[in-house]
Amino acid sequence: MQKLRLVAAAFLAVLLSASSGSAQSLLGTISGVVVDQQGGALPGATLTLAGKTGAKSAVTDASGAFRFVAVEPGTYTVTAELASFSPRKQENVVVTIGKTVTVDFSLRVGGLTDTAEVVAEAPLVDTSTTATDNSLSQDLLFNLPLNRFVASLLDYTPGVNAGSAFGGGADVSNGLYFDGVDTRDPSAGTAWVFVNFNIVEEVQVQGLGANAEYGSFTGAVVNTITRSGGNSTSGLFDVQYTKGSFASDNTTGELLEQNPDLGLSAKTSKYLDFTAQLSGPIIKDKLFYFFSAQRLEDKSNPSGPVELYSELSPRFNGKITWLPSSNDKIDLQMQYDQFNVKGRDGWSGTITKDVVVEEEAPELVWNAQWRHLFGSNTFVEARFAGYSGYFDLFPTAETLGKSTHYDVTTNVQSEAAGYRSLYDRKRNQLNAAVTHYADRWGKHELKFGLEIERSSAHNRNTYEGGIYYYDSTEYYPVGQYYGFDSSYDFKTDVARESFFAQDSWKPNSRLTINAGVRLDQGRGYDGGAQDIGKVYEFTGFAPRIGFALDLTGDQKTVLKAHYGEFVDSLSGTYFRRAVPGLGPYLGYFFNADGTGEFVGPKGNTFDVVNRVDYPLYNVDPDLKHPRVQQYTATIERALTADTRIAVTGTYRKWKNFVDTVLPDARWIPFETEDRLHEQPITVYELEDQAATENFLIRNVDGTQYFDPEGNLLGTARAKRDYKSLMVVLNKRFTNRWQAQVSYVYSKTEGTVNNDGNGTRTSDFISPNRSLINFEGPLTYDRPHELKILGTFVIPKIEVSISPYWKSVSGYAYQIQQTVSRSATNLPFALVSSTARSIRLEPRGSRRTDMQHRLDIRAEKIFKVNQGNERLAVYADVFNVFNANYNTDVFNNVSDSTFLAPFSITTPRQITLGVRWSF
């Protein structure tokens, strides 16, 4: 027993001294003290917390202190009562995610109820957490002209652009939490579950200083909390609409001269999004319902030959909230939605208008949550959530069975998209955590948790007619082709168990220490027909520690510092080439005698001239999963009663990047012409294609490349560093206006790009990418970023104007040149053409245009009757100045439109809306 105690004490000591983050959760806390007018503590006072689902009470302890834990975000009334004293009521107590609201009462003897009218909310400067709080306030969030795709809400946060958060991989490196559970695609790591913006109660964005309960990301986390029913019947009816004539054209003759394919501006020809939502009591104080139906229709005429791209999303949400006892809460939630698309581009590049596919993507999402309070100091939460769905891409009725024809002379694909793809997904996750407040050696908020995930992805693809045609009208008469077929059918399963322990320890009133540790264990399996079992495995240990010091002792100035490690999520893309199901690759060539084994659509016959059976990749058993080490330091200062400034310095360093290499390869240096500088450049040829029988997935930092004699040609470095200085000025809504102004100066540099591949890369298979001009600013390096968001209510007419201004540096890129396959001896079917794409200048030498953009919402709210009933009409104007900055350019010297804009931003568009809520 003595030994057990020692072990437990040692564990606690390690926990308290060695680990992570801030004490944030999906819930909030209300605490305070009750004293008499002279400041003497009042033990035994009864505190009553009244909210939308009823009321609950607490009693002050010997020091007059009380605490309500596990409080849902929302607005509450707190009343303090004690016999012989005049009761006191505090209305408008606003609770937000992860925050503690302090409500202190001073009771006077005798008299009637005192009511405080002021709003009580989390302090302007939060001295109780090391997390850097630069996320948007809910007041701002629900007033702005937003892209309503919840994952895109990240982009309104300082330091986040185009889904790349604090230097992280665009989109794939962010955790997307839906009522506390990550909902990303287990195959690609991108967003899978789409949420109706109108069911969102609160959105929290965090990443800098996040505590140990948050894991599986190296960018940021979006926490979306959805609405629930209460004792009042509430409704919301919202319609948003726009059409083609509400859009402008931002292409110019100069742009079209550079790239005629830009055509007309991409504009929304019809957007109709309505929500009908109702919630209320089934049994007062016990059982509540929430229901929402949404239909979203979005039709556009994109740039290029395709004239109609349409999305249609019917979506239903239902939630039952049950309070079986005063200490229990159960939520049962479902979402069913479809995502139907017509006119989706089959392939990037130049196409004719019939090279499109249709998409069907239904899914069912579930989330069951249970919470139990053990008094006022301990509560336990458990969630079981997941989804099941698929997205299919398939030919239109007109092109069913038709193959694609790609003319290598004109670079145009025509006749059909020519493929069908089926992507099935399942994700199940069980989360459980216990939170305990302890008052020994200061105050502690301890949290211990467990996450269990089981996910699967099944990916299938085939070509229509079993072939993708290559025409070459320059060299062959029309009607003669060569082509290929390469289908796949593989299934990747992911299993993960994560454990975390964290504490928010306040040894005194001015210092908070956040410590925690997280352990992730992930495994990747082949779930296909051959089922070769486990192919990928990692264990990630992520310590986190930080402090927040109230410098002035008045909650107006805080110094925060935090160190944390964040292990990336495991998705199927890390190991899918290690499971069977790809190929074979079949190369066809025209048979002039008409005796070929394969008959094409025009009666021509073909011989199979090339067959490649893809080898299974090996995975290094010592592989470590990618992670980022993060250092942040912040100083926050309240400038006035409602304005604060925060200055944050951040350094992030990624480790353990993963890529595929050819361990047996030997490389022959040779010179070719650099067509940009018109001078020789040394590149590398694979000595023997036999080396492509052995692919290895491994950590690639330190990869060495050798010549045929065994001499070292070079050692590649896999790295990415992010440094930033962030200044955020925030003003709460008072005196008719609110605002957040942020400026971020940052550098994201290294040798592994921060694009949609996240912490995977494809540069290390050949020294042509990893040893030549390999280091510099990465694509999503955006050194200068200014964001201004705000709301101003115009007096007399009571119309609110909410602008969103963004100025951000363009994307970094460099000029490249593709060296021929024959020169590099890299087999087409086995090694991507990227490995032959040589950077002719240092990575990130150039940038696309600086982007300046203004969006504005104007909204008029009419109060109807008494209470909360509102009728609002609003208009959003996106891209007010009709800017036309390029968002990508042709950067290959071989492109006929070399350096021309590949795409430009969408033009000005006006959207109208009306909303009735009560």
Next chain:
Amino acid sequence: MPARAAEPSPVRPIETRSLAAATSARLAKLDTKDALRATQSATPAAATGDSPSFFKSPKGIAVLLLMAVGTGYTIYSAKDERIDNPLR
């Protein structure tokens, strides 16, 4: 009484020694009935709830109609406007 009590433990007696002296003195002089009346008047109102007849009122009927139209159209959209993959 509150509708639900998270802390069912009985109210503990006031430890008057923690009170300021001036407060103790005022308590001693206070009329017990006044104190009781003050306490009762502070009983929090139950969380706002609508009357059961809400859905029979004009506003309630309008809400039901809008919900029916919105939900009905969404169901129609999910069933009849769905793009079905003929290959699945």
